[in-house]
Amino acid sequence: MLALAILALFLALAIRNWLSVRRRYRNIPGPFLSRYTSLPLALHSRGGKRHLYVHSLHQKYGPLVLIAPNHISCSHPDAINIVYAQGEHALPKSDFYKAFVIDGTPNLFNTQDRLEHTKRRKALAHPLSYRSVKEMEEWIANNMLKLVRNLDRECESKSSSQQMTHSRLNGVPMGAETPGRASGEEASCLNMHAWFNCFTFDVISDLAFGQSLGMLDRGTDVLPASCEDTGVAAMIGLRGRAAAFLGLFPPLVAFGRTGMLIRWFILHFWPDPLIRKGLSSSDMLSDIATSCVRKRLSSTHNDDQIIRNDLLHRLLTELRSSEQLIDGVKEPLDEKVVVTEAMLLLTAGSDTTADSAAAILWYILAHPAVHERLVAELDENVGTLSHDLGAADELPKHDQVKALPYLTATIQEAFRMFATNAFGLPRVVSDSSKVVTLMGTNIPPGTELSVPAYTIQRDTDIWGDDAYEFKVDRWLQDVKSSESVDVKRADPKYLLTFGAGPRMCIGKNLATLQLHLLISTILLRYKLELYDPHRGLEAIEGFMNKPVEVLVKISRR
Known part of the structure; x- marks a missing residue:
């Protein structure tokens, strides 16, 4: 009976998501099941390999992927400054972070309230300077x-x-x-x-x-x-x-x-x-x-x-x-x-x-x-x-x-x-957010967005053809490696x-x-x-x- 109750809950959520997703994200590629349920993402998260799963999706579908019913992952370098924008364009944290709250009291990391975050960050800024x-x-x-x-x-x-x-x-x-x-x-x-x-x-x-x-x-x-x-x-x-x-x-x-x-x-x-x-x-x-x-x-x-x-x-x-x-x-x-x-x-x-x-x-x-x-x-x-x-x-x-x-x-x-943190920290487009556009696509309010660090930090367009190799020289002013092969200089803003x-x-x-x-x-x-x-x-x-x-x-x- 318990298993049936849990299955019924996920089925109800899937139906609700299906009605929403078919209207809002029809132009965003991604796995069929991910349009209706978060279970595929959750199972890979449970297995401890979510970042590898998200990375494989980007390799298959491109830089813009629907990884869950209301969650878009974008691995394009320009997405960093959009998803994690500063000032009035900053996007709030999503309900994902509620799972990290203990005893109903949020901390600097998991608070979703912007004013509360500012207050907490101010309190910690000096001690951690x-x-x-x-x-x-x-x-x-x-x-x-x-x-x-x-x-x-x-x-x-x-x-x-x-x-x-x-x-x-x-x-x-x-x-x-x-x-x-x-x-x-x-x-x-x-x-x-x-x-x-x-x-x-x-x-x-x-x-x-x-x-x-x-x-x-x-x-x-x-x-x-x-x-x-x-x-x-x-x-x-x-x-x-x-x-x-x-x-x-x-x-x-x-x-x-x-x-x-x-x-x-x-x-x-x-x-x-x-x-x-x-x-x-x-x-x-x-x-x-x-x-x-x-x-x-x-x-x-x-x-x-x-x-x-x-x-x-x-x-x-x-x-x-x-x-x-x-x-x-x-x-x-x-x-x-x-x-x-x-x-x-x-x-x-x-x-x-x-x-x-x-x-x-x-x-x-x-x-x-x-x-x-x-x-x-x-x-x-x-x-x-x-x-x-x-x-x-x-x-x-x-x-x-x-x-x-x-x-x-x-x-x-x-x-x-x-x-x-390899899979990407989620943010949400709120009703009060400025219009968010990723790769020419307008993102509707209520959508979670993330930029996968694992994928960004292995992007050959950013780091060069040797992006999957450990090469210290890419961070040095001398961009010649020990083998006298050109190494593309690293840009810390993508780290x-x-x-x-x-x-x-x-x-x-x-x-x-x-x-x-x-x-x-x-x-x-x-x-x-x-x-x-x-x-x-x-x-x-x-x-x-x-x-x-x-x-x-x-x-x-």
């Missing part, structure tokens, strides 16, 4: 020192004390909620993605909650108080996959009493265990954030913690300064607002940085010539690290590495090849790593600083090679595209 982030480099360096000491011990150990299980680390695929540890199945074989997760989670929790989650101390992202052996990275991955699926069916996402009823039904009766697990993971992440924020706000015994000028302190200062006056009295700061923004920092600020770092390292190690040239640049400009690091200030500083041309170009090229337009990722400065320091430190400190150089970079997509693991052989330089 480069100047502010740079002032917190010491906290980042302290966690970097912990990471290095862990890796040093792994290098010195003849055998790993924590064996990798056959399940994928970090719990990314369904059926692998047990995240495993950061060590590999043989001596000196490590999963660097797992270690990067521990590092970035500790950094962000240190800055956003005023206390580290202690993952580097334990060598795992499983929290000691957790009732399940599920790591935080696993929770975020599962939450993203569930939300990316449910976001395609807005009637399944609601708030208030109706939302609570729907959510309870999905948690207990939805036939797909991944969706149920994703929702429960979302609840657990919310509990973690709430507990950490409450502990910080209610602390009266540790004066240093209260006045600690970290990211949470700066966020609270900005939020309180934006409080409204009601009858001459300031409205008290809603704890839920602080929690939801802190959780955004934890999930987006740490998880995506670790994913990007893992992908960058894989591309470096998969191309030995790039690896060799990078190490030479770092040796020349930073120098050899002390054999026995005694303090965090002995590690590379951001001022030493932020302007290194080959390091910067390598990171940019890895961003291009591995888009952390969608941090999004585009008014909703561009506000955490770019913090992520970039961490990535520069992380990659530089690892390459300066260790000899690295891929455990299996013939294996590609395996990834699976929820909302974000995540490497499954990056196994390396590691030793001290």
Whole structure:
């Protein structure tokens, strides 16, 4: 009966969409089923390969494709400035983002209200400015020192004390909620993605909650108080996959009493265990954030913690300064607002940085010539690290590495090849929007639009005939490659790593600083090679595209 009820719901939605689509989008090419239901897109999203499916549609139908009943994907370069326009032409976020709202309180990322977004962005702009982030480099360096000491011990150990299980680390695929540890199945074989997760989670929790989650101390992202052996990275991955699926069916996402009823039904009766697990993971992440924020706000015994000028302190200062006056009295700061923004920092600020770092390292190690040239640049400009690091200030500083041309170009090229958000962030043409025209076609109000980053970042018209190849030289002023073959110079405006337009990722400065320091430190400190150089970079997509693991052989330089 339950299966029949769910089938009837989707059938009713398909009939409604059919009546609408045959009138509005008859001139837009796309798969037959996608004109009447979002199920094909949802199934590929559920399978973790939505970006590849959308890319295949563009290869078949061209740059303008109807991928769902009211959703057009446009892979033409000009679409970036239209779909993600600034100012009065900016398009609002669609109902897709409601699936990412927790407890009915939106944050900077998922709020659809333009005025509320402006208010939230203003509150976070100063704390996440480069100047502010740079002032917190010491906290980042302290966690970097912990990471290095862990890796040093792994290098010195003849055998790993924590064996990798056959399940994928970090719990990314369904059926692998047990995240495993950061060590590999043989001596000196490590999963660097797992270690990067521990590092970035500790950094962000240190800055956003005023206390580290202690993952580097334990060598795992499983929290000691957790009732399940599920790591935080696993929770975020599962939450993203569930939300990316449910976001395609807005009637399944609601708030208030109706939302609570729907959510309870999905948690207990939805036939797909991944969706149920994703929702429960979302609840657990919310509990973690709430507990950490409450502990910080209610602390009266540790004066240093209260006045600690970290990211949470700066966020609270900005939020309180934006409080409204009601009858001459300031409205008290809603704890839920602080929690939801802190959780955004934890999930987006740490998880995506670790994913990007893992992908960058894989591309470096998969191309030995790039690896060799990078190490030479770092040796020349930073120098050899002390054999026995005694303090965090002995590690590379951001001022030493932020302007290194080959390091910067390598990171940019890895961003291009591995888009952390690959399928395209949706916007909607509202009734109040200016007329939107894509490739000569007027787009009616109510239509969702997206520009697929994976496809744009492999467009041969933009990047050249070698768009599917990893070539660092395309980002350098010298456009001659090592083989003396012309390389088309890259244009950063087509790189969608941090999004585009008014909703561009506000955490770019913090992520970039961490990535520069992380990659530089690892390459300066260790000899690295891929455990299996013939294996590609395996990834699976929820909302974000995540490497499954990056196994390396590691030793001290």
